[in-house]
Amino acid sequence: MMKKVLEGSMAVAEAVKACRPHVISAYPITPQTHIVENLSQMVADGDLKAEFINVESEFAAASVILGASATGARAYSTTTAQGLLLMAEVLFNIAGLRLPVTITCANRAVSAPINIWNDHQDSMTVRDSGWLQLYAEDCQEAADMQLQAYKIGENPEISLPVLVNMDGFILTHAFEPVELFDQKMADEFLPPYKPEKYLSTKDPVTFGILAEPTYYAETRYRLQQAIEASKPVIDDVADDFKAKFGRYSGGLVDKYRLEDADVAMVAMGSVVGTMREVVDELREKGEKVGLLKVRAFRPFPKEAIYDALKEAETVVVMEKALSLGLGGILLNEMKTAFYGEERQPKMSGFIVGLGGRDIPNQSIADAVKKARSEKVEDHFVDLKEELIGIGE
Numbered sequence: 001m002m003k004k005v006l007e008g009s010m011a012v013a014e015a016v017k018a019c020r021p022h023v024i025s026a027y028p029i030t031p032q033t034h035i036v037e038n039l040s041q042m043v044a045d046g047d048l049k050a051e052f053i054n055v056e057s058e059f060a061a062a063s064v065i066l067g068a069s070a071t072g073a074r075a076y077s078t079t080t081a082q083g084l085l086l087m088a089e090v091l092f093n094i095a096g097l098r099l100p101v102t103i104t105c106a107n108r109a110v111s112a113p114i115n116i117w118n119d120h121q122d123s124m125t126v127r128d129s130g131w132l133q134l135y136a137e138d139c140q141e142a143a144d145m146q147l148q149a150y151k152i153g154e155n156p157e158i159s160l161p162v163l164v165n166m167d168g169f170i171l172t173h174a175f176e177p178v179e180l181f182d183q184k185m186a187d188e189f190l191p192p193y194k195p196e197k198y199l200s201t202k203d204p205v206t207f208g209i210l211a212e213p214t215y216y217a218e219t220r221y222r223l224q225q226a227i228e229a230s231k232p233v234i235d236d237v238a239d240d241f242k243a244k245f246g247r248y249s250g251g252l253v254d255k256y257r258l259e260d261a262d263v264a265m266v267a268m269g270s271v272v273g274t275m276r277e278v279v280d281e282l283r284e285k286g287e288k289v290g291l292l293k294v295r296a297f298r299p300f301p302k303e304a305i306y307d308a309l310k311e312a313e314t315v316v317v318m319e320k321a322l323s324l325g326l327g328g329i330l331l332n333e334m335k336t337a338f339y340g341e342e343r344q345p346k347m348s349g350f351i352v353g354l355g356g357r358d359i360p361n362q363s364i365a366d367a368v369k370k371a372r373s374e375k376v377e378d379h380f381v382d383l384k385e386e387l388i389g390i391g392e
Helices: 008-018 033-044 058-070 081-086 088-096 121-125 139-153 183-189 213-245 271-284 302-309 329-338 361-373
Strands: 003-007 023-026 051-054 075-079 102-107 132-135 162-167 175-179 253-256 263-267 289-294 296-298 314-319 346-351
Touching: 003 008, 008 033, 008 102, 008 139, 008 175, 023 033, 023 058, 033 051, 058 075, 058 081, 058 088, 075 081, 081 088, 081 121, 088 213, 102 121, 102 139, 132 139, 132 213, 139 162, 139 175, 139 183, 139 213, 183 213, 213 296, 253 302, 263 271, 263 302, 263 329, 263 361, 271 289, 271 361, 289 302, 302 329, 314 329, 314 361, 329 346, 346 361
Parallel strands: 023 051, 023 075, 075 102, 102 162, 132 162, 263 289, 263 314, 314 346
Antiparallel strands: 003 175, 132 296, 253 289
């Protein structure tokens, strides 16, 4: 394997190439465009043998990979923000048909107002579509997750699509040292896709037929069971990946300095890197602070979260999305991990980084300080009061 300094989008494109997809659908939208631009060049140069299809919309992009996967092909696409929302109808169909495609989402704020910078409101909006969702902290992890996503989704006992999330611009346009994949090793880790059932004139079958009330509930039950069953598979694939490539960049959650922590911070995505620095800074001051990275948001790893945080006195959830009319999505789902349990830490939630707003170390440290003194929910960090009329 070889290490190079690459833009995050290029690193993902290199990883996708190593997965040997048969069909790639592409519709440009900032900030994911560089991924498909690089893939198109690979196909044009003959470095990747795949059908590269330029489509007229994100709805079409999702429809193309649905059809391709139904015929037994390994299929890939990428999108962001409004593009992901335009795919929503097809996303539900892909999951319901149990087609293990992979889409990379370059997370971006949802309009209006128009904003092309990063937060997690796009992927959070489709969290109930039946897709597994993984969140990358850095460019290496975003690349590594591509191979793991296919291996997880194509497991015959799972057979589910996977959305790999990487923060727009922060990761897609960042240059970092990334270890590229040796194709032989990638092939050993991720063998060719061989589904048990697929559309073929030699053995005709029907996908997606009408399900009357007599049958529909059973299909949703089995989909739910498959998503729950993916939890140990996600961890097992991460272990297999480490055994093959020498690094652990998968699994449901990651723990950092939590062993004796009385305050545990929780987050997803690239902000985790900044939060590690804050943990170290606060530790140097004698504060027992740790960090839990939630890498898999679907399936939601309730058991792993409880096990990691059950000894903490205070939990500080920091997230880049909210359910309007309710509040922090991750915060409220975190509460389910502790519902009915004997251990109930004080849990506070902070909304950060919406629309790409910077999240400095001091803001994170201030959130920890505030959570120590009081329980807060859905506290918007670093609001500009003059813009919202507070105090008038």
